[in-house]
Every structure is written in C-alpha cells, then in structure tokens.
Amino acid sequence: MNEAGFVSVLIPAVGGQGGGVLSEWLVEAAIADGQVAHGTSIPGVAQRTGSTTYYVEIFPPGDREPTVSLYPVPGALDVLLAPELLEVGRMIELGFPSPARTTIITSTHRLYSIQEKLALGNAIYPADRLVDAARAFSRTLHAFDALALAREHRTEVNAILLGALAGSGVLPLKDDAYRGAIRAKGVQVDANLRGFELGLALARRGPVAAAARNGAAHAAPAADDPRVAAMPEAVRPIVRQALPRLIDYQDARYAERYLALLQPFVAGDAEVAAHVARYLALWMTYEDAIRVADLKTRAARFTRIQGEARTPGAVVEVTDYLKPDLDEIYGILPHALVAPFARWAERRWPHGRPTLTQHVRTTTVLGYLRVWLLGRLRRIRPISYRAHEEFALITRWLAVVRRCSTWNIELAREVARAGQLVKGYGDVRRRMTAHLDRVLAATLAAAEKALRDGACESADFSQATRLARDYRLLVLSGPDGERKAEALAAS
C-alpha cells in the first residue's frame, strides 16, 4: 500500500501476450480477497501485436467508494509488471516508474519490434541497458527470463508473472486468492497454476535481477597451430574459429589459402587484421548451392529439428524451400566451361535471373538423395565459376585494405570492416557485393583526393574514413539506409 492507501499496477504487454488475462486474474483475485479493485486497458487495435497496457488499482475494503483512476500517474506507480523487457523501457521513457515508489517485476526476454528486425545488421536495443534502466527507476527489481522458464515447464509467461507478483509481497492478497482466480477463469488451469507456483517460489527467494544477455556466448576451439599462436591477441580467437570452418567447408588446403591471404595483415595493425580474419573467413565460406546442400543433409540437422518439434514420439517430416537462380546453378560449374554463358546471362537478365523452384522433402529417401548428391560436388568448387568471381572480389577488397594501411590506420580499419556487407543469397547477395564495390570505389576516390590535396604524412583521410563508416552503417540500418548510402557514395 502506498501512503494514500492503495496499490497501482501497470502491465505493459505486447498484443497477443495474454496481458488481458493477467489483469483479469489480478482484479478477480483482489475482489475475491475482499479488496476493492478495478482494472482497465487500452487493447483496441493495438491488440494486433502492438504495445498494449493494462492498469489495475487495489483499495482496502471500506464503506466509502474510492475514486479510481483509469490511468497510472507518472511517478506515482507502485508496481510495473512487464511480460516483455522493451516495454519496461517504454514505460520508463513515459516516466511511470520512479525509484522512490515502484517495484518492477519483468521478464527479461525480448519480442523484437519490426524496426529491430528490418535492419540488415544488428539493431537490437541493448538488453543490458534496459535492465540497468529498470534498476535505476525502481525501488525493488525482479528481473528473470520468464519465457525460458515457461517453455521449460510448459506454462505461460503471464502465469509466472502473477506468481512473482504474489511472491514479491507488494500486494495485500493471500496466495490462495490468486490460485482461485486462475481456477475461476478456467483457461488452461493446470498449466497456469504450475506457472504461478514457479513465479511465486522465485520471487519469495528475494529480488532477482538476472543480467540480460545481449547475444550468445561462444567457446573457441582450443587446438592450435604455431602460426596461430603467434598471432596478436585480437586475431587469434577469430582464426581459431575460422580454420575448422574452412576445413569443414572445403579442405585443409583451403584453410592454408586463407592463412596465406591473411598473412600480410598479421604483422600490421591488430584491429585491421582481426576484421580481415573474420570477414575473409566468412566470405571464403560463401554459401553456394553445394554448401547449402551439405548443411541441409547433415545428421545433426535432423536431430536439431526433431528437438525443435517439442513433441515426444512425433514423426517430423521436413520440406525444404529451395529456389536457386541461374547464377547459383552455373556458379557451381567449372569457370572455364560456363564463363561465356554467364557473361551472356548477366546481359540477358540484368535484374532477377530465372529460378528453379523446388520443394524438396528432405526426410524422404529420394528427396534427401537429390540434395545429398549436390553436396558431393564440393571437390569441383575451387575451379567453379562462383569461386573465380568471389576470389576476384576478395582480392580487390584485400588490395584496397592494404593500400589504405599504408596511408592511414583508421581508414584501413573502416575499409576492412566493409567486409561485413557481404552476405545474403541471390539478388540480395548481388546487391550487397555491389554495395561493397561502391564503397571501396568511393572511399578510394576520396582518399586519393586527400592525397592530391596534401603530402602523404599530412593528408587528411578523415573524410574518406567517415564515408566508409557511414556507408556501411547506413546499409546495415535497413531499407531506407541503402538508398541513403548510395546517395552518399554518389555525392
């Protein structure tokens, strides 16, 4: 209870998360427990996956009817009960929770917003910053991954949060009142009661504020080659990841080729070398039809998919959606054989080459065999048309990085990082390599202009460096960014 004698609870949810049921449980539990309670919401159209909020107030029983508020008052909120982490950030932005008064109970899992999803790079709002903000704007914080817990125990996030609210002790209600409300609502009663008990036990143990992870943790393979051991600290873990990947992709000779291409950078600036090591490894393991076929026919893949089905005893039938375009098909054939045809095809279909649509049922013997046989073509990959094309581009990129290294280290770092742009399949891949081509040309032009304007030691490369960085960041930011980046290079 706050000093005015009631408790306010704000539930910021995402449409479809069950925020309505959560607030209903809460109101009914309070009423059943003899309190005066009301709740309200603004679902409306936002119910369709948008941000929705629910608001509940609980007053002690008495003869006088309290004046309820249909809105939380910023700075006067007692509990923020959040089934998703970004929504906590949104409520903080609106000024609702305050360090003087608010208990925040939140799940740390994320449902990404469309803007976070659309970026070509990583636009995910930093989760640790959200948790830090929740700590800064709360009196007590309970933060834990309720979704992981719900999946593990086959229950729902909202039931776990109701339990955590009960366990936090901020409300004057008996535990059985909540249980009664879940039973009375009559929806998935057993699963929801299970979730309630989990949340209750967790919050009873005291405030937990698990740090949210911003990404996955990776263990680096330990086996080492003396050449790798001699590399700078920043480069070594990357190369340790890269070598097994290259061998898995092609063979040991291919890994040697990688080391040879990387060698000129190892003695130089460690950051340049690290970028080259990472993007060169990814680029050299480009996803051609052979690689895709190989990955799709591994035994481990089918084991993983069986696990994803989460249905014990089920048979899982897999259909793969494959649609190689003409480039990808002739790309796996020897360069000497198809080069003239490829040049003609590129002129004939400047945009959108013909494609071969296939729905392959990979868990049937014949379907599997078709893809598996494709994967066996890996021996001819080094002489393929695609390899020829990719290595031509790789060579050009590395040459520009080397040239820039002789001028200015900041510039070289940015040019090396531009390797991040190379990704995707088909049209996307062509668009992305065109971006790399464009940023290399524009950056070189800017750098050469800077050289003409001043002597080598005193030349100002800051404009060229900025161009390379801004171009990359714009492209990675999303669809509008790509257009802006092209305009930037043209200017």
Added chain:
Amino acid sequence: MGERTFAEDVKQLGYGAGQILHGEGILAITKALLQSGVSYVGGYPGAPVSHMIDVLADANDVLLRPMGVYFEQSGSEAAAAALLGASINYPVRGAVTWKSVVGTNVASDALSHVASAGVRGGCLIVIGEDYGEGSSILQERTHSAALKSSVPLLDPRNSLQSFARFVEEGFGLSEACHEPVFFSIRIRACHMRGTLVCKDNVKPAVSTLLPLGAQSFSIDRINLPPFTYAMEAQKFEHRLPAARRYVIDHALNEIFDGDDREIGIVMQGGQWNTTVRGLAELGVADIYGRTAVPLLVLNCLHPLVPEQLIAFMRGKRQIFVVEEGMPNFIERELQALAHEARLDVEIHGKDLLAPNGEYVPRLVVGGLAKFFAGCSPRGVPAGAIADRYRRLTEHQERITAVLREPVAKRPPSFCTGCPERPLFSAMKILREREPAIGDTHVSHDIGCNTFSTQAPFNIGNSVLGYGMGLASNSAVAPLFGKRTIAVMGDGGFWHNGLTTGVANAVYNKQDAVFVIIDNGYAAATGQHHVPSTGTNARGERLTTTIPGALRGLGVTWIKTVESYRIPEMIGTLRDALTTRAPGLKVVIAKGECMLERQRRERPRKRARAAAGKTVEQPRFGVDPDVCTGDHSCMRFNGCPSLTLRPSPDALREDPIAHVDETCVGCGVCGEVAHAAVLCPSFYEMKIVANPGWWRRLLARVRRAVIGRLAALAQ
C-alpha cells in the same frame, strides 16, 4: 461469435435487485439498458464499443429474445441510427452503439433526421469516444455533432455504478426533451472492470412478444417543409429548455463542496477520475473525493445550464476548466457567461493544459500544479503542492541520460499466420521486382488491412474512411498514367464499399484494380460477422457472397485467389494491372482470419492429441547455419513469429532469422523466400503427433537410409 465470448458474463445480465455484477463497463451499460425497459438494441461494432455487440449477441438467445427485445448488428452506423426511427412514432425505448467520431459521421444523415423529427420513446446512443491512446482513428470529438443536431450529450463519471445511473437518466432525459441522447464513453472506461449493484430488469411494454399492431401517423413528424421549420423552433423553444430542466431536477451535474470559497474546478464528467487523482497526488483531495477545492462535475455536456454555471462561479476569483478536446466549448461558455453576469473571475483551462490531445495524468497533474502556483487553496500551503509535484517528476530528468536512445516503437501489425499479410507480401514483391507494373498508387481502406501502410510493407498511399478505398481512387486512376489499385477488406466492402465504391466505379466506368480481402469477418473489431460470413450475429444462416454482389452490379472481371498462394497472387495482380479488359478488375484475396481459425482448430487438435489420435501440425524453421543474417525475409513478411536470435556462429556478428514456436505453419515465410528469391534457409516441419504404425515404420526406414548417407559424407 466474436473474438471475445461473453457467454459467462451475460448470465449476470439476468441479475435482480441487489445482486452484484462483476465485469467491464460495457456489461454494466448493457445491464442498465435492460433495467430501463428497452424494446430494441443494435449498433455497428468498432473499438472501444465492439464488445457491446458481442455482449448483446451472446445475450440474444438467453435473455433478449425471451424478454421480447429485438437485437440486430446493423449493417453500418447509418443503419443503426435509422433503427431509432422506431421511436419517432411509437413510445418504445431503444439503444444503439457505435465507434465515434467516425461512426457518428456515417450515421449523421439518419441522426439529423431523428433529431429533427424528435422521439416519443427514449433513445440512447452509446458512443465509444475513440480518442487518445489506443485509438485507431483520426482525432476529433463528438461534442460538435451533439451541438449541431441539438442532441443532449452525457459524459458521466467513470464507475460502473455511474454508467448504469446515467443510462437510466439518459432515457428519462430523452423522453423529457424528445431528442435522442448521446451517452459518451471513453476507451479505458469501456474496458474498465469493476462492480455494479443491480436492479431488476424491466420487460418492455412494447416488444416482439407484445407488438404495436396499429400504425401512428402525424404529419408534423415528417421532415418536409413547413414542418421542418417548426421542428427547428421546437428544438430551441421547447426541447433544449426541457432538457435543462431535467438536468437540474435530476441533479445530473454534481457539485462537491470544498473548504475554499474563492477557487473552483469545472470538469467534464469523464475527466473526474483523472482530476481527482491529480488533486490527491498533489495533496489537495483524497481518493474518496474529499476536496479542499469546490468541484463542478458536468456529467451532461450539452445542454449546459447557464444558471448553474453562473451560480458556481459567483464569488470565486479563479476557475480552472478541465475540458478535453477542441474547440473548448465549456471554457468559452463560462467566459461568455461570466462576462454577461459581470463576474470578476479569472477562467483558466487550455492556457495551463495542452490545447488538444487526450488529458492523461501527466497533463492534468502538470496543469493543476501550475494553477495552484497562482492560487493555493485555503488550508494547503502553496509550497506543499509544489513539493509534491517535484517528487512526482524529478526522476524524469534522468530518463534520457539512462536510456540514451529512444526505445523502438511497436506499431500494431498483422497477426501470426494472418491471411492478409501474404497479399501485401505479393504486392511488395511485385512492386520491387516489376516496378513498371507493380509500383503504383494504392488507395487503401480501414481495417486490419490498414497495417500494410506500416513497416515492413509501407503499402497504401491514402486512407480515407471505412469502405472508401475504391471511391478515393476515382480521380487518382484517370490522372495517374498507369493502372492503380484500391484495397478494401470485406468489412469495408459491406459497410459502404459496395455502393459508394463499386456502384460508383461501375457507373463511371473506372479503369482500376480493386482488391477485396475476404477473411470472413470484420476482423479488426474482433471477428464480427459480415453479410458474407455465412451467418449473422444472431447465428442465422445467410447465402450472400461477394462475387454475387459484384456480378449483380455488372462487374465481370472477378478473380478469386487463395491469399497464401503468393506466386498465384502475383500473377493475378500482374494480369489485372496489364489486361486490356476495360472497367473494374476485381481480385478477391481469400483466406479465413487466422485468429478465428485457430480459436476453432486449436482446442480440436488438442483434444485429438490428448485422445491419442494422429494430429499433424505444420511449423516453419530457419537453418541457423544457412541464414546469413541479412533479414531480407522480414522486409517482405513481418510475421511476429519470424523473429531474430543471436547467431550461433561465433564469426557472424549480426543476429539471424528464427521462427519461434508461436508459428502456425501458414507457409508464408517459405513462399516469400521463394517468390522474392531470398534464401534457402526456410524449411517446413510437419509434426505428426501420435503417428500410426505405418508412418512410424516408414520414418524408421527413411532415418536408417538417411543416417547411412549422412555418415558417408562426413
């Protein structure tokens, strides 16, 4: 049946005197209608009052029909307003509901006529004032509609008990002044859960069980001159004065005395809760409504009673008006009255609050703090109020420092598996891959389909009104230089699109492509039935179809495509955009609303699986080592279940695509990856629970062979 079932809730509608109803504001209003002896109820669904139609539909068989109350889900708000025509000649009470201001606009022709002719039986129009946070429409208030038609406007304090009281008073007011009455209720109030002490229901004197039998004719109720002149005079000479008398006699507006004599606050009834809470947070009132400042709560916003307003202002130095929306009729009225009555009073309102926008606590508390800075109420030191205000707001100065960048917006979008999404995927793919044909103007409409204007599609150049998509394309098409597209949902089509759009286009020989999304329901409001659903809100069977209606108007180029078949949809759109056939080209994108489908299928599948029967459930997945993390799939899709996760690959820095377990297996992600030639990462897994012996055996043989081959490759 709509998105929400009120089957349990409606049992409470039968409660008698003294019983306690638990539920939402909408339920309390419906209960009060029955307590008022209504003979008929109707309306058109739309947030925030769409649930009222659900409640009525769920109550029809068990309660309304047995009581003889007629119920219909009207074809549009105009039809709902026209329903009130029953009360012009006959002493029957009736109530209708719709979303306002848009619904009021649609209804206004019928409404003006009813308001001009006047009513014998009480008429209540429950308008869901869709204004402020959570609204889905343009921002206007209904107040001026009430003024122009001389329709009394109630805006009661927010509590279930108050709603019930003002429904009952609304009928009394309507019968006293012979005008229909607006009962305005805001978004949050509609969804407010609380309790109501019930009264007995009243069986209507005239009903489907006790019909009228004899007609009543009175020429002065016909909207033709010279009677229309007399009706206008009636409004101002008799009806509104009668309404003012009723307001005073029944104390519709409430005065709360405070200790202070020199300042006062005047507010709309609907602003009561926020204002009192604001006063409580500033230490000027408590949450039980005991206040240091006198309050005048206007539960009736039109007509205002000048004597009452002057009496409240008399002797006061400062008045603060909490009036949401523009124009600020109440504040202006107070100023004019103070001037006429020569009162020495300063009137504040919009100068201390924001001129427009919803009056959320941030604004109201801030406005009150500013008002009290100039004149603190007796017994409350000015410094104490400022101190409390500072404590509420001081943390806000640090917000930007801690968050550093704005939190990503989360606009509403198409649900997982929605059949509307693939249509817009197809349109976007056609636009990007064949711009000469597909990059054209799209006149859009209202409904879930409007979400296509948001990321990732950004399709739809204008949104004009419900069922107006095609008509709003009429001048664009001939001026554009290439064929344009109009998009409309089936809800909009039946609401207004058939006449305003199709008949108009056929009549004017419009050469355009018209896409109708036939998902079976007015999905945005909560899966309300439309004429082509197959049944109406009362559950009676219908045979009306969209192609039938189109053919009846003379449209010949009609193609129906299953919306999930993206390549076929792209092909049909290309045909429609390039064919030499003159006139309207109609593409019907068919696919049942996924929310409704899942609501039906999920429990059935669950029951089958529990009974040990074979159940197949498709779901999609992304191979994490095949996905390169370019997220191009999301630019053509935007499904909530298609999301991100950190790359399991230590070398890749960017997150990769991932289909989470909320996937319903509609297949759109695979189709999009195909049609837009994106990547080979997507796969479908058909999960066969409780497989039969043959399937188990086949799977075992396949696994053995595949396992051998896979081992061979390593």
